[in-house]
Amino acid sequence: MTYALETRGLCKRFGAIQVTRNVDLKVEQGARHALIGPNGAGKTTFVNLCTGMLKPSEGAILLNGKEITGVSPQRRVGNGLVRTFQINxxxxxxxxxxxxxxxxxxxxxxxxxxxxxxxxxxxxxxxxxxxxxxxxxxxxxxxxxxxxxxxxxxxxxxxxALALKPQVLLLDEPAAGIPNGESGMILDLLERLPQDISIVFIEHDMNLVFRFAKKITVLVEGAVLTEGTPAEIRGDQRVRDVYLGRRHHG
Ligand SMILES: Nc1ncnc2c1ncn2[C@@H]1O[C@H](COP(=O)(O)OP(=O)(O)OP(=O)(O)O)[C@@H](O)[C@H]1O
Ligand SMILES: [Mg+2]
Known part of the structure; x- marks a missing residue:
């Protein structure tokens, strides 16, 4: 199977600090895939590695089965990999x-x-x-x-981001800063997007995550803790301990 986006053994170190640890992520065609985890888990760094804003210390990134690890950020956009930013x-x-x-x-x-x-x-x-x-x-x-x-x-x-006609769309906290209870307008828009766009989204608004995601990957301290369906993640005690049970903010 060819994944829309795949990372293999992705690592990122800033000097002595390792913020991405051996991340293998497989994003299926037409995915609605959430990446969640505590503040500082390395979610935005992961997006920056995928889009080429940061260079990985180790590992590979594949877009539709083709390695793009060394490709410039502009060419990645041209190839259909598009992101939005956590900040306006x-x-x-x-x-x-x-x-x-x-x-x-x-x-x-x-x-x-x-x-x-x-x-x-x-x-x-x-x-x-x-x-x-x-x-x-x-x-x-x-x-x-x-x-x-x-x-x-x-x-x-x-x-x-959609104006760039993405095949894979990476959304970094699309609902960040929106008052509690008003994130429905983001969900309405996301639900209107063409099914063939593969979407990876980072979000702290768990209402949005559990309503929109078909698959969830949990990142903690730069590494994948676990992944599964929304029901599996909701019921996972480790996830509750490190993230869902705690107070958090975007
Ligand atoms: N350029 C950098 N140099 C050194 N450390 C960095 C750099 N960029 C990010 N980090 C560190 O990497 C870690 C992961 O940061 P990142 O922004 O990816 O987290 P995040 O999961 O997106 O968090 P949040 O939910 O708060 O947005 C943090 O500890 C951060 O301080
Ligand atoms: Mg972030």
Whole structure:
């Protein structure tokens, strides 16, 4: 079986500190795969290794069965491996549509010019409108990011990743910072994503994890503690001891 994303013996050391320990992760095609674990477990580091922002100390990363360990971050995106960030990364002075036009133009190989000031951007404009429509975000198209509620900004961040047409989408805490009980808007969006996109998501909001994930991997101190279905993870005493039973925050 060819996995959408696979890591083999992935290790990362910063000097004497080891933050990723021999991680073998297999993400199936069309996965809804959550990566959970306490603060500092190495979840974001894992995403940074997969996307090429960090170079592993040891191990290999495969995208659709092809090794990409030495491939540049840009080429990984071109090959369909796309991530979002734990912290907001939008252009606040631009509108939602403008924010989406940038990655869309990048993917289509067109230079991006200020909205409305270019004749060759018709394809970009059409693609942006289509994406916003699919995600039920058209009403936000002409709003400036700075005028959006925080949760809406997080939706736009996911939309930006989708504008790059990912095969594998890595979401680093898509609901971080959203008040308790309002993460439903993230879940609604995630449930609307095409089934053939393989999704790996990191989240501390366990409501979201248990409702969306089909498979969960638990990372503790850089290593995989265990993995299984949501029911298996919920019932695992070790997971309760190190994570689920404790107070935690994003
Ligand atoms: N550039 C770096 N140099 C040294 N240590 C680092 C570096 N980046 C991360 N770390 C350490 O690696 C560990 C894992 O960090 P990471 O951000 O991956 O955790 P996380 O699981 O995403 O945590 P959180 O749930 O809080 O987001 C932490 O102890 C962190 O301090
Ligand atoms: Mg993190």
């Amino acid at each position: 990364t939008l252009f606040n002075a631009l509108t939602v549509a403008e924010n989406l036009a940038i990655p869309t133009a990048q993917r289509l190989g067109k230079s991006w010019l200020p909205w409305g000031k270019t004749s060759h951007s018709a394809e970009v404009v059409t693609e942006v409108a289509k994406l916003l429509d699919e995600l039920h975000l058209l009403p936000l198209a002409d709003k400036k990011i700075s005028d959006l509620a925080y949760g809406q900004r997080r939706l736009v961040e996911i939309a930006i």
